[in-house]
Amino acid sequence: MSLLDTLASAPPRQGALAPLGVEAAATLQELGLPMKKTEAWRFTSVRELVSADLAPAPLELAPTAAPPSGHDVVSFRGGHARFVAPGATTLVLGRLGDGAGSEHLRVGAAFAALNSALFADGVVARVTGAHESPLFFDYEGIAGHAAYPRALVVLEANAELTLVERFRGQSSLTSAVLEVVLGPGAKLTHLRTHEDEGALLGAVDVRQARDSVYASHVFSFGGAPARLDLGVHLEGEGAECRLDGVYVAAGATHLDHHVRVDHRAPRSRSAMRYRGLARERATAIFDGQSHVHPGAVGCEAHQQNRNLLVDPTATVHTKPHLEIHVDEVVASHGATVGALDEDALFYARSRGLPESEARALLTYAFLKELVDAVDGQGGSALRAAMRDALLSQLPGGEALGALEEELS
Amino acid sequence: MLSIHDLHVSVGGTPILKGLTLELPAGQVHAVMGPNGAGKSTLSYALGGRPGYEVTAGSVTLDGQDLLAMDVDERAAAGLFLGFQYPVAIPGVSNLHFIRAALNAQRKARGEAELSAADLMRRAREKAKLVELPAELLKRAVNDGFSGGEKKRNEIFQMAMIEPRLAILDETDSGLDIDALRVVAGGVNALRGPDRAMLVITHYQRLLDHIVPDVVHVLVDGRIVESGDKDLALRLEREGYESARTEAQREVRA
Ligand SMILES: Nc1ncnc2c1ncn2[C@@H]1O[C@H](COP(=O)(O)OP(=O)(O)O)[C@@H](O)[C@H]1O
Ligand SMILES: [Mg+2]
Numbered sequence: 001m002s003l004l005d006t007l008a009s010a011p012p013r014q015g016a017l018a019p020l021g022v023e024a025a026a027t028l029q030e031l032g033l034p035m036k037k038t039e040a041w042r043f044t045s046v047r048e049l050v051s052a053d054l055a056p057a058p059l060e061l062a063p064t065a066a067p068p069s070g071h072d073v074v075s076f077r078g079g080h081a082r083f084v085a086p087g088a089t090t091l092v093l094g095r096l097g098d099g100a101g102s103e104h105l106r107v108g109a110a111f112a113a114l115n116s117a118l119f120a121d122g123v124v125a126r127v128t129g130a131h132e133s134p135l136f137f138d139y140e141g142i143a144g145h146a147a148y149p150r151a152l153v154v155l156e157a158n159a160e161l162t163l164v165e166r167f168r169g170q171s172s173l174t175s176a177v178l179e180v181v182l183g184p185g186a187k188l189t190h191l192r193t194h195e196d197e198g199a200l201l202g203a204v205d206v207r208q209a210r211d212s213v214y215a216s217h218v219f220s221f222g223g224a225p226a227r228l229d230l231g232v233h234l235e236g237e238g239a240e241c242r243l244d245g246v247y248v249a250a251g252a253t254h255l256d257h258h259v260r261v262d263h264r265a266p267r268s269r270s271a272m273r274y275r276g277l278a279r280e281r282a283t284a285i286f287d288g289q290s291h292v293h294p295g296a297v298g299c300e301a302h303q304q305n306r307n308l309l310v311d312p313t314a315t316v317h318t319k320p321h322l323e324i325h326v327d328e329v330v331a332s333h334g335a336t337v338g339a340l341d342e343d344a345l346f347y348a349r350s351r352g353l354p355e356s357e358a359r360a361l362l363t364y365a366f367l368k369e370l371v372d373a374v375d376g377q378g379g380s381a382l383r384a385a386m387r388d389a390l391l392s393q394l395p396g397g398e399a400l401g402a403l404e405e406e407l408s
Numbered sequence: 409m410l411s412i413h414d415l416h417v418s419v420g421g422t423p424i425l426k427g428l429t430l431e432l433p434a435g436q437v438h439a440v441m442g443p444n445g446a447g448k449s450t451l452s453y454a455l456g457g458r459p460g461y462e463v464t465a466g467s468v469t470l471d472g473q474d475l476l477a478m479d480v481d482e483r484a485a486a487g488l489f490l491g492f493q494y495p496v497a498i499p500g501v502s503n504l505h506f507i508r509a510a511l512n513a514q515r516k517a518r519g520e521a522e523l524s525a526a527d528l529m530r531r532a533r534e535k536a537k538l539v540e541l542p543a544e545l546l547k548r549a550v551n552d553g554f555s556g557g558e559k560k561r562n563e564i565f566q567m568a569m570i571e572p573r574l575a576i577l578d579e580t581d582s583g584l585d586i587d588a589l590r591v592v593a594g595g596v597n598a599l600r601g602p603d604r605a606m607l608v609i610t611h612y613q614r615l616l617d618h619i620v621p622d623v624v625h626v627l628v629d630g631r632i633v634e635s636g637d638k639d640l641a642l643r644l645e646r647e648g649y650e651s652a653r654t655e656a657q658r659e660v661r662a
Contacts, residue, residue, distance in 0.1 A: 341496075344498050347496040354479075369499055403505050404502075
């Protein structure tokens with residue numbers, strides 16, 4: 001079904017979510033879905049995706065088994081969520097359809113708007129106080145179906161949470177939207193891994209009140225394409241975000257990261273660090289935007305994107321961009337695309353490492369610096385998991401992992 | 409052990425070494441001295457097999473094997489160790505991880521078993537003590553944020569871990585204060601032995617007060633222009649490299 005037919009045949013939404021659906025459908029009817037001539041989608045073709053069947057996967061595809069107990073897990077399948085009530089009082093899970101938190105929902109642009117128009121129900125997580133263990137959102141993509149998972153995470157004042165999102169499977173099309181609202185002094189550590197080998201289009205929208213901290217760690221290893229639009233709004237004074245990303249693109253993989261920070265409050269701070277590599281015939285894209293709006297004095301905004309281009313058949317596009325409308329700002333940006341450092345390569349080889357092993361070690365080291373930066377609740381277990389996930393993507397990764405074992 | 413015969417090396421098409429001949433027997437320590445730009449680092453890189461250092465003529469053998477025919481890592485497995493004038497930082501790889509990777513690779517190439525984690529740790533602690541390398545530097549990324557002295561001590565630490573047959577130390581003394589120099593020299597001296605040879609490259613005589621060489625070679629403009637015992641280093645210190653150069657020219661004319 002085409003876009004307009006799909007919108008027309010979607011069952012009308014009831015209750016608190018109804019206005020969002022109406023507004024989203026109107027947006028899409030007016031603007032349609034982005035094509036290659038849209039600047040933001042210049043390097044990522046969605047023509048095939050848009051011409052496929054966009055109808056949401058039926059409810060029968062929802063997870064059949066309850067998520068494992070002992071952890072706070074929300075399982076998404078075909079866009080439909082299943083979870084059990086958390087044990088601790090610091091976390092409440094609910095359905096968006098029940099109305100809780102619907103005032104926070106935004107239509108969004110492009111595929112996020114498609115999600116807003118078509119998601120059947122979504123999940124809302126509300127955190128009060130420091131929640132001790134990570135909250136997992138597991139998304140399973142299904143071939144032959146489009147899925148529109150939707151989630152809202154709200155941290156009350158001074159609340160703390162580690163959120164781990166994992167995308168796996170073989171989606172025909174998954175358009176996932178996550179919205180995050182951080183109250184004053186709240187702190188969210190957010191890990192997100194893209195290992196879905198299908199088409200994954202994700203939007204993450206974060207709104208931060210004063211003195212809140214958002215630490216994002218994105219690990220993109222799969223997707224054809226996997227596109228992330230991460231937008232952070234620093235709305236309260238002293239709000240801070242650290243946005244790290246690691247990507248490994250190989251084979252037919254196409255990884256596109258669009259990251260944008262809007263500084264709208266004084267003394268807010270942002271730092272983007274994206275690093276990745278592209279080999280074989282894969283493509284990696286980084287588009288970073290930092291906007292410091294009038295009145296946001298005393299801000300700090302940093303961007304860094306470093307790429308290893310391993311094979312001449314691989315492609316990297318990088319576009320860091322700062323836009324600053326006030327005087328007192330500390331800002332920096334930089335991007336590199338290149339090969340491994342020849343000095344380091346010779347140094348390692350001179351110690352006895354064959355060239356392929358030396359390359360593997362240096363490549364791993366380059367990316368692992370951002371794995372080491374992961375903290376939050378359960379940080380060491382998460383670092384170990386991310387390290388293993390990264391190693392599984394690299395040639396010679398197993399041997400590299402063994403080297404690190406048992407040394408202390 | 410090491411035989412260099414009439415070695416010619418070009419960098420970027422420019423001849424730098426122009427017929428260098430040197431014989432280093434097992435059990436000996438030789439010093440190579442010479443002015444800046446003489447080709448000392450070029451010699452060590454050419455022996456190590458660094459890309460871009462093109463051997464245009466001559467031969468080098470290590471224990472009778474053709475060193476120049478080997479890949480960089482094969483040279484290491486054959487027993488060659490290069491101590492770098494400017495050790496390279498590798499953020500993201502811990503020192504221990506790095507030396508373990510190096511040792512395992514060398515052992516594998518020689519058909520030996522890997523070192524167990526326990527043996528590796530024991531040896532690392534012992535060798536770190538030898539060069540007074542603080543234990544926490546073992547866990548830090550290789551040379552990342554290390555001071556000049558720490559980097560040089562780390563080179564000697566790695567050498568001590570690897571126990572090479574032939575060590576070439578390129579200006580290990582540069583940038584060291586007198587205490588650090590003593591520590592580094594102590595580490596080098598501890599490794600002297602009948603089965604090992606060392607080529608100590610230096611710009612200054614003072615290192616040779618601590619590492620007393622069997623032979624001193626003077627390298628000027630890509631050639632060894634004079635060789636002698638340790639007193640030669642003292643004379644060079646007094647009279648400068650000009651005297652060696654002119655003496656060599658006199659010899660050529662005679
Ligand atoms: N990578 C290089 N590219 C170009 N010239 C080089 C390079 N390495 C060395 N040289 C030149 O070769 C000569 C010898 O350098 P080097 O071996 O570093 O001398 P030393 O170590 O004795 O000071 C110098 O003239 C130097 O400029
Ligand atoms: Mg030099």
